[in-house]
Amino acid sequence: MPAAAPWPSSTRRTATGEMSIGGVAVTDLAATVGTPVYLVDEDDMRARARRMREAFTDAAGRVGTDAEVYYAGKAFLSRAVARWMVAEGLRIDTASLGELTTALEAGVEGALIGLHGNNKSDAELDLAIERGVGRIVVDSLPEVDRVARVAAVAGVVAPVMLRVTTGVHAGGHEFISTAHEDQKFGLSIHAEDERGQSPAMRALHAILSRPELDLIGIHSHIGSQILDATGFTAAAAALVELRAALERETGHLVGELDLGGGIGVAYLPGEDEPDVAAFARSIVDAVAQACRDTDTPVPHLSFEPGRSIAAPAGITLYTVGTIKDVRLEDGGHRRYVAVDGGMGDHIRTALYGAEYHAELVSRASAAAPVLCRVVGKHCESGDIVVRDVMLPGDIAAGDLLAVAATGAYGRSMASTYNLVPRPGVVAVREGTATTIVRRESVADLLALDLG
Numbered sequence: 001m002p003a004a005a006p007w008p009s010s011t012r013r014t015a016t017g018e019m020s021i022g023g024v025a026v027t028d029l030a031a032t033v034g035t036p037v038y039l040v041d042e043d044d045m046r047a048r049a050r051r052m053r054e055a056f057t058d059a060a061g062r063v064g065t066d067a068e069v070y071y072a073g074k075a076f077l078s079r080a081v082a083r084w085m086v087a088e089g090l091r092i093d094t095a096s097l098g099e100l101t102t103a104l105e106a107g108v109e110g111a112l113i114g115l116h117g118n119n120k121s122d123a124e125l126d127l128a129i130e131r132g133v134g135r136i137v138v139d140s141l142p143e144v145d146r147v148a149r150v151a152a153v154a155g156v157v158a159p160v161m162l163r164v165t166t167g168v169h170a171g172g173h174e175f176i177s178t179a180h181e182d183q184k185f186g187l188s189i190h191a192e193d194e195r196g197q198s199p200a201m202r203a204l205h206a207i208l209s210r211p212e213l214d215l216i217g218i219h220s221h222i223g224s225q226i227l228d229a230t231g232f233t234a235a236a237a238a239l240v241e242l243r244a245a246l247e248r249e250t251g252h253l254v255g256e257l258d259l260g261g262g263i264g265v266a267y268l269p270g271e272d273e274p275d276v277a278a279f280a281r282s283i284v285d286a287v288a289q290a291c292r293d294t295d296t297p298v299p300h301l302s303f304e305p306g307r308s309i310a311a312p313a314g315i316t317l318y319t320v321g322t323i324k325d326v327r328l329e330d331g332g333h334r335r336y337v338a339v340d341g342g343m344g345d346h347i348r349t350a351l352y353g354a355e356y357h358a359e360l361v362s363r364a365s366a367a368a369p370v371l372c373r374v375v376g377k378h379c380e381s382g383d384i385v386v387r388d389v390m391l392p393g394d395i396a397a398g399d400l401l402a403v404a405a406t407g408a409y410g411r412s413m414a415s416t417y418n419l420v421p422r423p424g425v426v427a428v429r430e431g432t433a434t435t436i437v438r439r440e441s442v443a444d445l446l447a448l449d450l451g
């Protein structure tokens with residue numbers, strides 16, 4: 001049977017066609033908090049986090065090691081989300097001062113936080129070291145010195161990993177695939193300098209030469225929205241080989257390998273989500289095989305999924321406004337259904353050509369479906385939320401429309417283009433709605449404007 005639309009797990013429809021999530025009717029929610037609004041099914045997101053942790057720890061246990069899962073906060077982070085993740089046994093991966101501070105302010109211990117960034121600020125490094133962050137993922141050669149200097153001033157030894165690029169291409173759009181060589185992240189394990197050393201190996205040696213740094217691991221993130229494990233298994237083998245080569249050259253056996261995030265999700269009806277347990281087993285088995293091939297012990301493992309935990313647990317709820325039928329050059333029509341948000345709260349369609357699914361969720365309709373394009377209210381013709389979707393032909397102003405699987409990279413990538421304030425986020429669970437991120441107001445935006 002083809003997969004149903006990827007709504008959060010607690011999604012239901014009443015006999016009158018009203019959608020509810022977490023036991024909360026979307027019509028009640030729209031009436032009380034307004035639209036647009038992001039909803040997150042707390043139980044679904046937590047269950048996804050738990051399943052992810054179990055999948056990787058079980059897979060690791062089968063090959064005699066253990067694994068940690070760091071939730072990638074870039075997908076969507078708030079203090080509540082950070083607490084949910086830690087309560088489910090995950091740690092938090094951060095990539096900016098804002099994410100790091102949010103995790104810390106949620107009460108997450110520094111030791112359970114990782115810090116990424118290809119151009120980390122002094123403030124980020126200072127805070128990470130001051131709060132005893134469990135790992136700083138070094139992304140360049142100059143950063144080796146920078147982290148060592150901050151650690152020296154603080155009088156601590158900083159735990160660091162090195163982010164490397166393996167040449168493996170994987171994932172969706174070019175902008176979200178990150179381990180091919182011609183991009184800004186990490187250091188290549190391939191390109192060699194005049195001494196025959198790769199930039200990654202050079203940086204590993206540099207880290208080992210600094211007493212202020214403890215090289216705890218090697219990291220690779222190959223991309224995002226990846227639907228089969230082949231890229232991960234190739235990257236895993238490359239990391240194990242690099243680790244073995246470093247041991248041969250220096251005698252230092254790195255304790256941990258991090259394979260990054262990137263597991264994909266279903267965005268459309270008919271798409272299947274990857275089986276996380278099978279995914280985890282393939283990756284971990286590839287590590288174990290490469291360790292046998294190189295005669296090295298299986299390392300401790302870690303992973304950084306974001307999208308696969310957050311995306312399907314969240315939706316965006318909009319109110320329909322202007323509807324326009326536009327005549328096309330081929331004589332046909334396209335129905336433009338404008339909603340009260342748009343590319344400000346939903347940039348992935350414009351940025352990556354991402355595809356989404358939307359439905360009328362405030363009532364049932366027996367009207368024949370028509371091909372629609374859901375657009376926003378911004379001053380930009382590329383302001384498209386859902387490029388093509390069948391909606392009932394009687395869709396009208398005032399109807400509520402929900403877009404599925406917006407829980408990751410929706411609110412976290414939102415902007416205030418056209419000075420449109422960003423929507424809030426409401427967590428729903430067992431009939432209760434809790435605002436976890438307040439809706440922005442025009443007054444908030446004006447408060448930044450000093451005249």
Ligand SMILES: Cc1ncc(COP(=O)(O)O)c(C=O)c1O
Pocket residue numbers: 072074075093116178221223224225260261262263304305306307308408
């Ligand atoms: C270093 C790193 N870790 C983790 C992630 C999370 O990826 P995803 O949300 O695809 O799981 C990303 C983003 O792609 C990343 O750059």
Ligand SMILES: N[C@@H](CCCC[NH3+])C(=O)O
Pocket residue numbers: 175176178224225348408409413
């Ligand atoms: N922002 C990307 C994912 C992160 C890519 C970079 N790490 C997306 O919406 O798909």
